[in-house]
Amino acid sequence: MNLTEKALKSPISVAVGVGLIVVLGIVSLIRLPVQLFPDIEEPVITVFTGWRAAAPTEVESELLEPQEQALRGLPGLQEIQSFANAGGAFINLEFAIGTDMGRTLIEVISRMNQLPPLPRDADAPRISLGENGGGGPNETLSWFFVQLKPGTPGPVENYRREVEELFRSRVESIPGVGTINVNAGAPDELRIEFDPYRAAELGVPIPAIASVAGSADDVSGSFAELGRRQYTLRFAGRYRPMPSVTEFPNFSRLNELMIVGPVKVRSACSHHLCPILGRIWIGIMPNEHSNLIGLSKYARICDWIMSRPQIQEEAVTMLADELQMRVKPDGLGIVMEADHFCMHWRGVKDDESMMTNSVMRGAFLKDANLRREFLSLLSKKI
Secondary structure, three states: OOHHHHHHHOHHHHHHHHHHHHHHHHHHHHHOOOOOOOOOOOOEEEEEEEOOOOOHHHHHHHHHHHHHHHHOOOOOEEEEEEEEEOOEEEEEEEEOOOOOHHHHHHHHHHHHHOOOOOOOOOOOOEEEEOHHHHOOOOOOOOOOOOOOOOOOOOOHHHHHHHHHHHHHHHHHOOOOOOOOOOOOOOOOOOOOOOOHHHHHHHOOOHHHHHHHHHOOOOEEEEEEEEOOEEEEEEEOOOOOOOOOOOEEEOOOOOOOOEEEEEEEEEEEEOOOOOEEEEEEEEEEEOOOOOEEEOHHHHHHHHHHHHOOOEOHHHHHHHHHHHHHHHHOOOEEEEEEEEEEHHHHHOOOOOOOOOEEEEEEEEHHHHOHHHHHHHHHHHHOOO
């Protein structure tokens, strides 16, 4: 006797069974959780590194390239996506299904900790599981696009102010809305105008002004906030990555004081964009594990750091950090003296004042005799 014959002989049992199935289905349907955008865990790790208002070219050279090199070859890695934006770098690592993400996260953190030091004003990398910093692919609930109607003058970027001041404030007042981001092309530029008659009166030739402005690297200059609007300030010029430096092992185990200088440098005051002309002396106390670099490489590193608008105190510290990382000496001493034309041309107009500052690391800081020898040799050269 098959199932059909049994069902025909017992219609009440069949009706009861069908009713139970319907009731259980309705109960399950009522209790089934419903979510507009369900959380889907993907094998993704994100790395975000903020760097003030640094330009994308600068971010790519100093942050993205070293991080990408360190993260390649991770077990189970299928795709790596990198984005260089004004003010930060974002890396998205996508792994194969079934990858042990806990162990992989530890490996990513370990590799990031082995990278060279970040730029001084860059933030520590934020590493998290999940796309978009752990928010998942559904972090953004809704997108709104603004387009111009036919006959509306100007590009759509010109209406960013109206969107931020009118639309954004109204949407943020809606209960449950967290944050709103407005993307509308590049931010406004900062233009610097000079008085040619005043420049002629001060004896500053126009080609010199153009040279200083044109040689300014594409580096950050912080943010300026006006009301609800935020502007990115930077020196829009050509960014040059760190010059390649050939390093040699210290096979001869040199451990005597070496002094390089004076290295002539030029820069511009980041406050007033007035020229800075100076000289730098570098003292190195190597050890058997130090890397030796060519004499011209010291000048190249100095020029690379000083060719952007700087503050002298910060520039000398940046130079010390770079040399400490590359040479790895027992001791490092740097002395810089410079003329600041913002003192010559502005305010008190004192054309005799100079600034001299120093940075001492390692043995130069601990050994007074070594420091005295270094400074005494400089006194004969100044």
